Amino acid sequence: xxxxxxxxxxxxxxxxxxxxxxxxxxxxxxxxxxxxxxxxxxxxxxxxxxxxxxxxxxxxxxxxxxxxxxxxxxxxxxxxxxxxxxxxxxxxxxxxxxxxxxxxxxxxxxxxxxxxxxxxxxxxxxxxxxxxxxxxxxxxxxxxxxxxxxxxxxxxxxxxxxxxx
Numbered sequence: 001x002x003x004x005x006x007x008x009x010x011x012x013x014x015x016x017x018x019x020x021x022x023x024x025x026x027x028x029x030x031x032x033x034x035x036x037x038x039x040x041x042x043x044x045x046x047x048x049x050x051x052x053x054x055x056x057x058x059x060x061x062x063x064x065x066x067x068x069x070x071x072x073x074x075x076x077x078x079x080x081x082x083x084x085x086x087x088x089x090x091x092x093x094x095x096x097x098x099x100x101x102x103x104x105x106x107x108x109x110x111x112x113x114x115x116x117x118x119x120x121x122x123x124x125x126x127x128x129x130x131x132x133x134x135x136x137x138x139x140x141x142x143x144x145x146x147x148x149x150x151x152x153x154x155x156x157x158x159x160x161x162x163x164x165x
């Protein structure tokens with residue numbers, strides 16, 4: 001199923017890569033999906049762990065784009081140079097736009113973490129992916145927007161991937 005095939009009123013959880021593709025201008029399809037959420041045509045959800053992942057990745061991309069660091073282990077370079085981190089601001093502005101897009105942020109609770117472990121063990125998912133899946137299940141949401149093929153093996157989950165990436 002493609003993003004544009006989602007019917008109005010559909011609930012969908014959104015993975016970090018969808019936000020990254022939107023903010024970096026890589027995918028018009030991802031931007032369109034998020035615009036539909038902003039216009040309340042689609043009900044968008046994500047988790048605080050995804051919000052943190054987006055923040056981290058956008059911070060590293062900003063440092064790279066501004067040529068404050070060179071490619072290769074950017075996180076380590078930033079950790080060793082806090083003066084560079086202090087110069088970065090665009091990523092924070094972008095992340096703060098996510099709730100403005102009418103994306104509902106689901107907190108990661110202890111219970112959600114425990115549910116995620118079961119999904120990790122069943123499907124071999126990484127931690128943030130398993131927490132996102134646990135949130136989908138907890139909210140009875142069968143739709144997930146992600147470009148991560150790991151979700152394609154999950155039963156009773158419709159994975160929607162951008163086709164323009």
